[in-house]
Amino acid sequence: MVDLDWNNVPKDMCPVCKTDKYLSPEIQFKINPECYHKICDACVDRIFSLGPSVCPYPNCNKILRKNKFKTQIFDDIEVEKECDIRRRVLSIYNKKATDFKNTEEYNKYLEEIEDIVYKLLHKIDVEKTEERLKEYSIENKQSITLNNVRRDQEYEKFIRLQKLEKQYKSKRNKLNRQILYEKSNLKNLEKMTAIDQLQESSEEKDPEAVLRSVKEQMKKRSNKYREQLDELEKKYLRQKQAILRNEKSPSKKAREASMKTPFTPFNGDRLSPLPYRLHYSRYKDPYVEKVVKNEQFKAGGYKIEQYYRRSLDEAFTGLNCFIEEEKAV
Amino acid sequence: MSDRYIKERKVGEGTYAVVYLGKQLSTNKNVAIKEIKTGGFKDGLDMSAIREVKYLQEMSHENVIDLVDVYADSGKNLNLVLEFLPSDLEVIINDKSLMIVPADIKCWLLMTLRGIYHLHRNGIMHRDLKPNNLLISPTGQLKLADFGLARAFGGPNEKFTSNVVTRWYRAPELLFGARHYAGGVDIWAAGVIFAELMLRTPYLPGKDDNDQVVVTFRALGTPTEKNWPGVSILPNYNNLVMYPPPSRQELRNRFPAATESALDLLCGMLTLDPNKRLDAGQCLTHKYFVEFPRPTPASKLPKRSERKESKD
Numbered sequence: 208m209v210d211l212d213w214n215n216v217p218k219d220m221c222p223v224c225k226t227d228k229y230l231s232p233e234i235q236f237k238i239n240p241e242c243y244h245k246i247c248d249a250c251v252d253r254i255f256s257l258g259p260s261v262c263p264y265p266n267c268n269k270i271l272r273k274n275k276f277k278t279q280i281f282d283d284i285e286v287e288k289e290c291d292i293r294r295r296v297l298s299i300y301n302k303k304a305t306d307f308k309n310t311e312e313y314n315k316y317l318e319e320i321e322d323i324v325y326k327l328l329h330k331i332d333v334e335k336t337e338e339r340l341k342e343y344s345i346e347n348k349q350s351i352t353l354n355n356v357r358r359d360q361e362y363e364k365f366i367r368l369q370k371l372e373k374q375y376k377s378k379r380n381k382l383n384r385q386i387l388y389e390k391s392n393l394k395n396l397e398k399m400t401a402i403d404q405l406q407e408s409s410e411e412k413d414p415e416a417v418l419r420s421v422k423e424q425m426k427k428r429s430n431k432y433r434e435q436l437d438e439l440e441k442k443y444l445r446q447k448q449a450i451l452r453n454e455k456s457p458s459k460k461a462r463e464a465s466m467k468t469p470f471t472p473f474n475g476d477r478l479s480p481l482p483y484r485l486h487y488s489r490y491k492d493p494y495v496e497k498v499v500k501n502e503q504f505k506a507g508g509y510k511i512e513q514y515y516r517r518s519l520d521e522a523f524t525g526l527n528c529f530i531e532e533e534k535a536v
Numbered sequence: 537m538s539d540r541y542i543k544e545r546k547v548g549e550g551t552y553a554v555v556y557l558g559k560q561l562s563t564n565k566n567v568a569i570k571e572i573k574t575g576g577f578k579d580g581l582d583m584s585a586i587r588e589v590k591y592l593q594e595m596s597h598e599n600v601i602d603l604v605d606v607y608a609d610s611g612k613n614l615n616l617v618l619e620f621l622p623s624d625l626e627v628i629i630n631d632k633s634l635m636i637v638p639a640d641i642k643c644w645l646l647m648t649l650r651g652i653y654h655l656h657r658n659g660i661m662h663r664d665l666k667p668n669n670l671l672i673s674p675t676g677q678l679k680l681a682d683f684g685l686a687r688a689f690g691g692p693n694e695k696f697t698s699n700v701v702t703r704w705y706r707a708p709e710l711l712f713g714a715r716h717y718a719g720g721v722d723i724w725a726a727g728v729i730f731a732e733l734m735l736r737t738p739y740l741p742g743k744d745d746n747d748q749v750v751v752t753f754r755a756l757g758t759p760t761e762k763n764w765p766g767v768s769i770l771p772n773y774n775n776l777v778m779y780p781p782p783s784r785q786e787l788r789n790r791f792p793a794a795t796e797s798a799l800d801l802l803c804g805m806l807t808l809d810p811n812k813r814l815d816a817g818q819c820l821t822h823k824y825f826v827e828f829p830r831p832t833p834a835s836k837l838p839k840r841s842e843r844k845e846s847k848d
Binding site for chain 1: 712
């Protein structure tokens with residue numbers, strides 16, 4: 208058996224377990240952004256499940272973690288690498304054209320980004336460049352988080368717009384289909400109704416007038432759908448404007464409003480102050496005391512206080528209570 | 537008297553009462569009319585009817601069924617006019633087509649506990665809490681019903697019967713035959729209902745009274761003098777298999793959807809020693825109710841589309 212050339216692993220084969228796509232078609236490859244060496248899913252599970260471990264490629268020596276493994280998107284590993292680096296740099300260098308005074312400055316900024324990406328990708332002055340990134344991120348900490356939030360919001364807006372458009376299109380198509388269907392039916396229907404009405408109507412009626420009224424009716428019907436279509440479009444434009452103006456959707460608004468109202472566990476109906484004060488400690492009832500000392504009472508969870516409470520409530524709730532007044536309420 | 541209400545149709549029959557769907561003529565509102573059978577009892581009225589009238593007329597709360605009126609009709613039958621509540625929690629738990637989210641469970645438990653809190657502060661134990669007795673109004677409000685076993689917190693010279701609460705929801709002190717107990721039995725039942733809502737299947741389904749003891753303690757550990765002082769002198773504390781209390785991880789596995797504070801509350805409500813069990817007020821102020829998600833508003837809770845008669 209020929210030894211595997213680790214620098215040139217066949218495309219559909221895992222160099223660790225030597226499984227290939229031919230024998231196990233369900234094989235999946237993963238890479239780790241530390242070194243971008245491809246390993247099959249099963250090997251990743253096997254090697255890295257118990258914690259970080261060294262990359263199995265000879266002379267790689269990078270320590271890899273399972274949670275950093277991901278599926279390769281681009282066939283060319285260089286492209287994959289560049290995308291990762293670019294994503295990282297852009298999450299720090301995240302200013303927009305509107306943040307600059309003029310185009311020239313913005314271009315300079317973009318140039319700097321390209322410079323950093325290029326250097327990191329081709330391993331030129333890596334340490335120095337990393338330092339630069341770090342410095343920049345510390346200097347601009349506030350604006351970076353702010354811009355990130357803004358970007359997330361834009362993205363959410365975009366998703367909402369897309370959803371709205373999709374809904375609108377499906378509704379519009381449905382209406383259009385209805386109109387087409389009606390059109391083909393309308394001609395037949397027109398004929399039938401005209402014949403029916405001509406048969407039924409008395410002779411002195413003008414056949415021309417009957418025909419005209421039937422035509423009129425049919426027109427009204429087809430117009431109804433057209434009106435609906437117009438209405439739909441108006442509604443769509445209105446909602447789109449609302450999203451662009453950054454208004455919150457009604458459901459979200461309601462949810463936020465409900466979160467603002469504090470939670471009331473007792474629904475505002477907690478025990479009101481008692482009309483009397485309880486002094487269990489001072490209240491001496493030898494009979495009750497003797498009974499309650501019994502373990503049977505304690506073990507069952509019996510609480511003499513609750514009995515006192517109920518008895519006292521029964522004794523006092525009637526006081527200061529005037530039935531006539533209550534009735535008036 | 538009966539000219540103020542009409543009975544429209546019979547919707548259920550129990551051992552001591554027949555339940556009709558009726559109408560209050562003055563308001564045209566639906567009501568449930570419970571006609572107590574008087575004939576067959578030589579000692580007069582059945583005890584549960586008396587309990588129901590006695591305690592329900594004291595209660596007026598959003599989460600307790602409303603006793604609208606009581607009247608005797610021409611046949612000298614006693615009729616209890618109750619609020620008409622078309623659904624109950626058991627129906628909802630068993631209807632597998634309904635989706636229940638944690639926020640819904642929170643709302644139902646919240647309403648149950650508010651009802652219990654109201655009973656307990658008025659010195660009344662319900663003693664028969666189970667999903668079947670938690671009725672649901674058309675607006676989604678949950679109401680405690682069936683006060684046939686309710687009683688007031690009694691004096692020390694009164695002995696209560698330990699043969700109360702439907703078996704699956706029976707607290708350990710009742711299983712041991714305690715004759716003196718308190719509101720803790722209701723909290724235990726509510727805790728079992730809480731568990732049932734999360735599992736959507738009964739949590740402690742004992743086949744008979746002995747099996748109930750086994751099932752309960754296998755799930756929650758057998759109580760000892762250490763974690764429940766005095767337990768060994770209770771009448772039925774003998775011949776017990778000693779099960780260890782469940783570890784936190786075992787509970788997590790049993791209730792995969794529960795959050796940590798939900799488990800805290802559940803453990804607090806299902807504490808074996810009734811003296812250490814949370815009371816209704818402590819349950820309501822538990823952090824489970826404050827944490828995200830907020831309880832679903834009652835009107836938005838899942839409910840069955842078709843109407844089901846309230847049974848009794």
